Amino acid sequence: MRKEFNLVLRPEEVYDEPVFHQLVAGKAGFASSEALVIRQVRRSIDARGRQVKVNVSVEVFAGEEPPARVGAGMVYPDVRNSDPLLIVGAGPAGLFAALRAIELGIKPIVLERGKDVRSRRRDLAALNRRHLVDPDSNYCFGEGGAGTYSDGKLYTRSKKRGDIRRIMEILVSHGAKEDILVDAHPHIGTNKLPALVENLRQQILSAGGEIHFETKVTDLILDKSSIRGVVTEAGARVHAMGVILATGHSARDIFHLLARNKVYLEAKPFALGVRIEHDQQLIDRIQYHCRGDRGPYLPPASYSLVQQTEIGGKQRGVFSFCMCPGGFIVPAATAPGELVVNGMSPSRRDGKFANSGMVVAVELEDLKGYHQYGPLAAMVFQQEVEQAAWAAAGKTQAAPAQRLVDFVQKKESSQLLKTSYQPGLTSCDLHAILPEFVGKRLAMALPRMDPKMKGYVTNEAQLIGVESRTSSPVRIPRDKESLEHPQIERLYPCGEGAGYAGGIVSAAMDGERCAEKLIGKYRRSKLA
Template structure:
């Protein structure tokens, strides 16, 4: 017998496995002698009223064998001697592209400019402790990409681009908890992602693929508008069926290389602003309507958006990459710049909540940078990050201001405790941010203070700058083939190309690019898992 259940439960039951199992067995009058499998399908928190409920959808099998939890199996062909394709970038897009190529019997050659996930930790520690930025190994570059050490959120709205369940199952098969298959806003945690990333790499290597670290692509082999391969910083020429370019949103040298080589790119809208940090208990009180969220409710999150008019033009102000129970980290990719990002461990047990709070940037904002052509937004980013660094003292110390002081235009005499380990310097953020961004943030904070009573407070502070929300450049590709609009055998992929954002959507885009490359240049037909 199979039963489908839609339940509204207290947090104490929904998040406690023993209590949940007891509730189900009593509800269905199941005896201890029955063969039973209870499986959660979906779980989400409803905090709209003071009586918080958790909506759980579950399936229960009584007296019969339940189907396997995962349909995905790590059963790869050996591609050691197969035709090869090049994957530039070892983030989620690159790794999932490599796995899909293997399934399609193509050997992936993954080239990652940074270090393996374990060695990368030393470079992250050097940023925090010694303010030393390695341009090729940092929070943005290295095995696993930017997401590995900056959060691990798996929520995506890009369901039409591919099979979300398949991506999550692959992560579970490589060590992620099965909870990510259930929760409405799944999250792995930056403390667990390195192990999963290592397992993904091992699958690629065990199947005969290659993974090269400290291997920076500095040129492309281009002939008659067709890409033959790439050239590395060491002078090696690597050729293949095609190139999947999955370098992430901060690989500025790649954008500059393409522009220099006459490969068409274009400026793309993005967003910039600050990180804002509140005490997590304050956000919990606002969202959960209680003084203490207790043992079972997770650290609460929020999503905020407003439209703010400035000089007759209305633009969006919105929260971005909200990290409950998290930390703010230094995400610069070169000396002389300050960039901040947020992350959360799996337990989300920090005493701070942080979120990007950013303003939409479009071609009007980039007009002063017109002479840089398609790199206008990139130059705008650079100048903001360098100004933040200069005004805060020239290290990885970040400029900051108490939230209420920022809104009132006052320099903060004292800053608040923070999760940002390199330290903070009190600065008038008006001096860091362009006038249109600063004005819209101030007005946005006033609106958010009305939407979430207590959000606009002297218990929070803004920390700058949050400038790497997405790529400021798009590498255009054909909608059907995903191939570059000008250069054959080049497949711009995921965040760095301006087509995906976040781990899951990037992974799906990586798979799609692998499938298109295989279909067009290896004769693999009817291969798509991801055309849902």
């Protein structure tokens, strides 16, 4: 017998397992939970009222074994002698495209400019401690892409673009905890992601696929209006039935390469701003309405804020982005001479600080002085802001920073707070670094956010710049249905870098879809 129902409980009733099981048994009409199998199906925290509640969907099995949460697993045939498909980039889009190609009987060849996930750590340490930026191995480039050394957030709004549950189950079958199937806002954590990425790699290799690290694409092999392969920095020419381009939102050299080859590109709006860092205990007190700490049952609190601003009759949103409870801020530059910050957190989210991007929408109308760069206009604009931040903070990876209230009042901070940002901070006037419309709108929006989270606007928080890699500033066009580039046959722009995804799950789904479409059209048996 199976029963399923919904409960609204206090945190201590949900996260204390014996108490939870006894409550559920009583709700199901049983005196004891001993002979029952009780599983949470869905779980979300509701902190809108003075008393925090947890909404739980639960299923109870009596006298029968429950079905497995995750299916028997995908079938990955041996494809080492099959037709090859070329995938450029080993982030979530590229890895999931490779797995889907294998399922469909095609051999993926993955080319990744960076190093394997473990080897990346040495370069990240050099970046944090010695301020050395390796252009091919950093927080953005390398196995697993930018998502690997991140919070590992797995929620997405792209529900119409693929099977979210399928992606989650693949992640669980390769090492993620089953909690990601239950939590309303699941995440994996930067400490857990590397092992999971290694498992995905091993699955691809064991089925006969190929992954080549430190292999940078420097040219395209074009035959009139069709792509037949790529040329690597070492001079190798790699041919395949088609190319899935999954290079991420920071591969500026790839955008330049496409532009040189006169491949259609489009400038794309993105968002730009800062990271804002608070003490996590303050965010907990605000969100959970508690005077002291949050207690042993609640997770570190998160938040999401948005505020409309108007300047010169033009409305523009200011919003939080990629909020990391109990996390830390990291240097995310991909080239010397630029400074970029991003946020991440471990699986337990147990750090002292909370950080979030706080960004302003940048529209194409804001790029009037950049029209000569054509489709790369937004990218050049983005890069110049990063270079200005690097110069203002002393031409190292120390980041420019300013206390929150000081920023609003346009006053340089005489002293900065402690921070999670390992390379260190330099007190700067962020208004002098950010584009004027970005700085103005941030200063306008922040005080208006305080009524939504009373105590959020304080000089015990600080802004750290710049948060500029929110999404790709370039879109590589593709047909809405076929997903193929409208000008170049067999080229399938994919994931965040092409402008069609915004996170691990949406990128993974996009990778799968591109593999399916390419293989469906160009599998050898279908060729004339």
